[in-house]
Amino acid sequence: MAAPRVTPVTHVVFDVDGVLIDTEHLYTDIIQGIVGKYGKTFTMDIKVKQMGRKEPEAAKVVIESLDLPLTVDQYLQMSHEQQEKLFPSVELLPGAECLVKHLHKNGVPIATATGSHTQSFELKTSGHKDLFSLFHHCVLSGDDPECKHGKPAPDCFLLAAQRFPDNPDPSKVLVFEDAPNGVEAAHAAGMQCVWIPHKGINKETHRHLATLVLESLEDFRPEMFGLPSYDS
Structure with a gap:
């Protein structure tokens, strides 16, 4: 089965663990x-x-x-x-700070959607509050009453889209994930997904569900999805 086709997006949603922070x-x-x-x-x-x-x-x-x-x-x-x-004391992953700041600077609406609960999320992001303050909102499916099911169900990503003021169509939302369950969730939500597989994961298992598979956020080129390039 072929991977989903790359089409322009307007909004971006990031998983947190293994995508933005090295947990x-x-x-x-x-x-x-x-x-x-x-x-x-x-x-x-x-x-x-x-x-x-x-x-x-x-x-x-x-x-x-x-x-x-x-x-x-x-x-x-x-x-x-x-x-x-x-x-x-957790650190940011390579490319995370650069990409998040770039999207925010260029007016691209961004959010996070993670399986974490509030206490865990606050611990993990406590050293990077400035960066996480750039997100429009954060869906914490671990204790969000509106998120009934965790990944691989699409709930957290659909909620993340709905909480943007303009409630974009899922097809206009790009998800960044490292977990196979997250790739499944993004696909089920009808969203494109950039998969950055955790080390040791078989890339072939979910390649057909991911729009793009990368080794690192540093390899991502926003213009591929119609987003402002780093040169803009």
Whole structure:
């Protein structure tokens, strides 16, 4: 199946973890630290299944996949304790600051849509408040009452579009994602998607759903989608 055709867009929505900020390796370390206590290994196959989902759903995937003797609440408490230590110092990924500032400067409406809940999002972005203040809004599907289902359902991306003042047609919205679940969600929402696969993920599994597959945000050229070029 061929990838979706590139057409001009007017609005941009970013996933956060693994696209704008370098948290995915921290999540891996945190989860392995938890499951390792029970002699288990957090594999890439499990990571792919839980990436992008609402936090309780992601926790359930890990618990059930590894048959852990933990409730979701117990697992999340252990995870949150480590997040509070590690997340405030998280760094931006290459190309993130440049692209976000460029789009904002040129009047392109931008938003984020993530599976995170408010507390986690604030921890992760606390060192980059100036950059995240440039977004028109942030959809935090982890605890947003209007977001009924996490990725791979399209809810968070559709909400992100609806919350722009002009409520653009989904076909005019470009999504940036790193997780296969997120690519599925963008496709289900009827949006084009630039996929920047997390290291270790098989690029062939979801290539047909992504409009464009890149190694880094640094490789993105806005003019491909009818957006202002870096030279403008």
